[in-house]
Amino acid sequence: MDIDSIFQPFQRFGVHLGLERIQKLLADLGNPHHKVPVIHVAGTNGKGSVCAYLSAVLTEAGYRVGRYTSPHLVDWNERICLNEQPISLETLEKLLLQVQAAIQPDEESPTQFEVITAAAWLYFAQAQVDVAVVEVGLGGRLDATNVCANPLVTIITSLSREHWQNLGPTLADIAREKAGILKAGCPAVVGQLPAEARAVVQQRIMELGCPVVWAEPAVELGTAKTQREERSVEYQGIKFPLPLLGDFQLNNSALAIASLQILSSQGWEISEAAIASGMAKTQWVGRLQWTNWQNHRLLIDGAHNPAAAIALRQYVDTLEKSPIHWVMGMLSTKDHADIFSALLRKGDRLYLVPVPDHSSADPEYLATLAQNICPELADCRTYPDLTAGLEAAISPESLLVLCGSLYLLGHFLEQNRSAASR
Secondary structure (H helix, E strand, O other), X not given: OOHHHHHHHHHHHOOOOOOHHHHXXXXXXXOHHHHOOEEEEEOOOOHHHHHHHHHHHHHHOOOOEXXXXXXXXXXXXXXXXXXXXXXXXXXXXXXXXXXXXXXXXXXXXXOHHHHHHHHHHHHHHHOOOOEEEEEOOOOOOOOOOOOOOOOOEEEEOOOOOOOHHHHOOOHHXXXXXHHHHOOOOOOEEEOOOOHHHHHHHHHHHHHHOOOEEEOOXXXXXXXXXXXXXXXXXXXXXXXXXXXXXXXXXXXXXXXXHHHHHHHHHOOOOOOHHHHHHHHHHOOOOOOOEEEEEOOEEEEEEOOOOHHHHHHHHHHHHHOOOOOEEEEEOOXXXXXXXXXXXXXXXXXXXXXXXXXOOOOEOOHHHHHHHHHHHOOOOXXXXXXXXXXXXXXXXXXXXXXXXXXXXXXXXXXXHHHHHHHHHO
């Protein structure tokens, strides 16, 4: 039996927010989440990077560290890691069968996300981790990860308008949902938020009496504009290298360091050497990542919402290379117009493709929209699949960027991996 076939019965439930199903399921599994100390991370963008930094540093400091993130790019097992190593597919399969066996046939079925979340808690409890770094799937208050009563630290990275169909139309609505992971008296670390969102989070922090750090961005010590140089940065007197690209990593790294400082004050042994070494080793696939395709260098980035698209454009502009050839596919649910407004500039070329196996936006519709938003595009075309789009977009003098959906990046990475193993 493979993992996809285990998940098959739970697919039709999609996003179905609420904690009753996951709490019942975990209770039937012996409440494994009660045995696991947790750092809980919510936010629109930056969650994954913050989890990656924390997991790398705590592993370097000698702790047994679980990490749970979503979505995966190629394989399900990427979501659940122990000391930076993904769970084996065999172990994941055993855990999922254990979870499946605990589901009562006469009760409302859990969602796919709830099933894998339960498997993650089970794995971390069985592995007796010192700490699990857990990323919220969607929102916060009603997300399946929000079952931990006393997190060591709760982090809110950033807030912008995404998943508003599920979380509510305004930034204040979205902030209210994300702030739902805050717990009474538990330390909170919060990133740079828009004023409207910050007010909501601040109110909730006061109501719950959470000690809070409003983290300012880390400060760049040496400038490194090229993709190969490593930046050196500082936060609160701690200097460390920053391997992940983009200015927004100054925020994300500060959130991680602020959280580690809270753990240190709680008695965790995390030396500055472990911080520097762990930060240097941090990897986060598919976010401002340079890679190769058919001997051509390209930049890949999820950029699946307007805030991420703004960050990607800011990074691309630092490279001072034009024209930009964008290869893009997006899900039907995304804010296509805002993403195009953030990315596209006069003279750019756009190559649109579908996102395979997901609810993809129609490339023809996207092409019309893009040309309305940026009439000065040098070219805008659609292609039936990713390979055709990439082949058309390659040119020696241009900067090639693949973006728009993490699922599209996953498809690209899987194809690339298959080609490399042939």
